[in-house]
Every structure is written in structure tokens, then in C-alpha cells.
Amino acid sequence: MDATLAPDIILKLSNIESYYGPIMAIRGISLEVPRGRIVTLLGANGAGKTTVLKTISGILDPQKGSIEFMGKPIQRMEADRIVRLGLSHVPEGREVFPFLSVRENLMMGAYPRSDRDGVAEDLERVYGYFPRLKERINQPAGQLSGGEQQMLAIGRALMNRPTLLLLDEPSLGLSPILVKEIFTIIRRVNEEQGMSILLVEQNARVALETAHYGYVLEIGRVVMNDSCDRLMHSQDIQEFYLGAKEAGARGERRWKKKKTWR
Amino acid sequence: MLDFVQQLVSGVALGCVYGLIALGFVLVYKATEVVNFAQGDLMMLGGFFAFTFIGMMGLNYWIGFAGAVAAMALFGMLAERIVVRPILGYPQFSIIMATIGLGYFLRSVAGMIWGTDDFKIETPFSQGVLRIGSLVLAHDKLSVIAATVILCALLWLFFNKTTLGTAMRASSENMLAAYYMGIPVKRVVSIVWAISAAVATCAGVLLAPITFIHSNVGLVLGLKAFPAAVLGGFGSIPGAVVGGVLIGVIESMAGFYLAEGWKDVAPYLVLLAVLLLKPEGLFGLHARKKV
16 A cells, blocks of 8 residues: 555554564564544464454554554553543454443443434434344343344444444354354445454355455464455465465475465 | 330331441442441441531531532542442452541541540421321331431432443443443443442431441441341342341341340341342342353
């Protein structure tokens, strides 16, 4: 992406380094999310995907580097102020409020907002995306199934009407049908509201089908980035993330093939 | 029978005071997982503030009451900011020790300022009695019960019907998720401390006509209120009040019907029995907390 397109870049990370105690979890990551686009971060367990999201949303502070959200530096800002700027984070593992009702959970998503009419409108919109939540409006969120909790977590973040949505592993622990359902909604949110989305996903296939642009992370570094179409056709991605098998010289699966970026 | 009703009423009245202090324990614990052992001393300080306003400065009872509550709400915020927040996230023992230290500090300072005598606050309820047939109930006891009911209703409305109250419950259920929602968790915690100090002050002022205010009253009553909170299931707001009332009634009944000495032991015996049968307390949510 060209730097001259700067006004259209909604989020820009430059050389971010984050630590968990003494352990360096991100080793200098730079990435960009253009307005209205879905960008995905791919990578194995421990690649640092979740850490990147936590660093963006202010739960972790980066040691080095800068994060710009809509032209404003937000590194080391308090998490609740970042949310108020229009950046919402759907955390890994859903993290709903178990004893609050579905409705109260959704209203907490709108906590920073004071426009009652807009909030009521967005509540209806979320019920439109997830009709199942409407059926359980007064139930404590802890009683919902995993899939419903994921819907609630996403709906709750949408209640902030964010400019940028960070989604961490929305497919975690869900059945294939639910995964499909949730990703359909993610695409709809992006298309209908023009919401920019930064998506972290282990399920590379569905992530590449959903997103426009992808970054591949390995042990805290970006090793590859390209449009999702091209990533999908890259040999390395096919073999290491999509599970395509290539027959070796002796007709066996070759496990130790070198990746091109090593 | 008359004796029984009268003992019941004074037990409930005393129990309401325990319940209000226990409520303070529970509010702070729910919000921050910190057990504030200075809760009783906050009550004591609130009582002294009210005594200063009403007894020494001669203000109207209600104005003095409101002034003491407001001053203590501020003091609660300050205590959280200065004593607790810097060590939040460190081992529980450090925080517990800090609150115990805060309690000692408050007791000594109160002793230095107001001396070690007993003080009494004149209230509009000090004299009157309510007669129903041959039953005689003192206004001061009834006022404690009425005030507790009103206070609990207000707190219930606040926590269930307002956005800020819901945000407090949300932060206490999942602090990290509350950050993700843009809830200013630190400010919320400050407000929780303010509320808990304000509730403690109400307890202190209401208590004043029944017991006297002295610098150690917080320690004595705190030691009764703590089991009340445990009995109700630490972390449950209705549990704290019910636990307090239970302890108050048991104490009052034991004092009247049983031999000398049972009065102080009986509440703890009941507490032990309840904990053996229901370790999470009467209204405990602990076993179900992580979903």
C-alpha cells in the first residue's frame, strides 16, 4: 500500500514491540488497515496475533513503536479512551458478563455513547443480525450456548458503532455451521455499514475468504502480506495454513519443506 | 411473646447495622476482589463526622447526616486512591494488610482528635416510642430498620436500573471485558469505594442512638459484620443484609434467653454451622462465578 493513500488508512502500526513480562511477544510489527476493508492476521498458536490486538486496544502497552488510529497516536493510551475513539475489540473467548442479561450486556457495549436514539437503533440492528439474541433478551448471558455468546460478544462491540472492529478468533469452539453464520454476519457488517475490521483467525480458509488483505505472522513478525486472493494461491499458505498436501518424490507427504520466507 | 417480639425488633435493628457494614465489605469485594478490613473504621469515622456536625457544630440532624455522608464518600475515594490503587494487582495479603493498617490508622487518629470517650448523637428518634397494645417499640430502633430498607431499595434501583450501576456490576463480573467496553473501570472502582463509605456512614449515624460512638466501635462491629458478609455469601448484596439481620437476631435472642456469655458466641456457632453445610454462604455465587 502506498503512503500517499494515508487519509484512507484508518489504523497504522509502525514497528510495534510488546512484551509479556520478559518475553518479547511482538518483534517489530508494522501493518495497516484501510477504511472499509477487512484485514486478517494469520498465524499459528503463539505467533502473536492476539497480542497485536491487545496492544492496539490498549490492554497491553507496546515497548516500542507507534499506533495511529485515524491519524491520532493511541499507543499507551488508556483502554477505555481508545474505545471512545471508535475502536472496539471483541476479545478471544467471548468474555461476556455472565450474570448480566443479554440486553444489559448489549447496553454495556454502548456505555460510551449518550445518543439514546442511535443506541436504540443499533440495538434493533444487532437483533436483526442475531435474531437468536432477541429471543433470549432477558436471560443471563452465562446461560447462553457458546455460539450465542460469540454472537453476543460481537453484537456488544457493534453497539459502540465503532469505526474499526477488532475480532479475535470469532470461530473458536464453534460448529462449522455457526462459523459460517458468524462470518456471513461479519461480511454483512462490513458491507452494509462500511465498518473496517481487523480479524484474527486460526481458521485460515474462512479468514482468507472473508478478508480483503492478509498478514501472516510467525513468532512475532510479519513474514508475508498480500491480498487474500494472492495469499490463497500462495504455495506456502496452501501447505502450511490450508492443509494442501503435496506429494513428495517417493509419493509420501513431505513434512519438512522449507517455507520461502526462511 | 411480647418479650420475643421486642427482642426480635432490637435484634433486627442491630442486625441492620451489621448488614450495612457487611454491605460495604461486599460492594468493595465485588468490584475489586479486595477485602477492606477498614470498613468498620470507616463507619466509626462517619459517626464521628456526624457527631462533629450535629453535636459540636449544632447543625440540623439531617444536614449533619448528609454532610457526614458526603464527606465520607469523598474520604472513601481518597482512601482507595492513596492506599489501595497503588498496590492493586499485587498479592492479596499486601492489600489486606494495607486495609488493616488503614483501620489502625483511622482508629488512632480518631482517638487523637475526639478522645477515647463515648459520644452520643441526639437524633429526632431518640425519645419516642411506638405503642401497639402493650408492645413498646423505641423509635430509634424502628428508624434503623426503616432506613436500612430505604437504603437497600435505593441501592437496588441504582445497581439494576442505571447505566452506571450496571457498569459497576459488569466491572465486578469481568473487569477486562469492562475495559473492552470502554467503561472507565478505575473511576467506577472509586465510586464503589465512595458508596461503600457512604453506606458505612449511614450505619454509623443510625447506630449512634443505640450504641455510643467511640474510636473502637468500628473494630468491634466490623468483627460482627464480617461474619455477616460471610454468612450471606461474600459477594452477594442481599446476602450481606440478610446475614447481618440473622447475626443481629441470633445475638439478641441468645442474650435474652440463654445464659450470660452466649450472646457473643452464638452468632459464630451459627456461622460455623452454616459454613459446614453450605460453604459458599446462604446466597453465595462463588461456585458459579466463572462461566
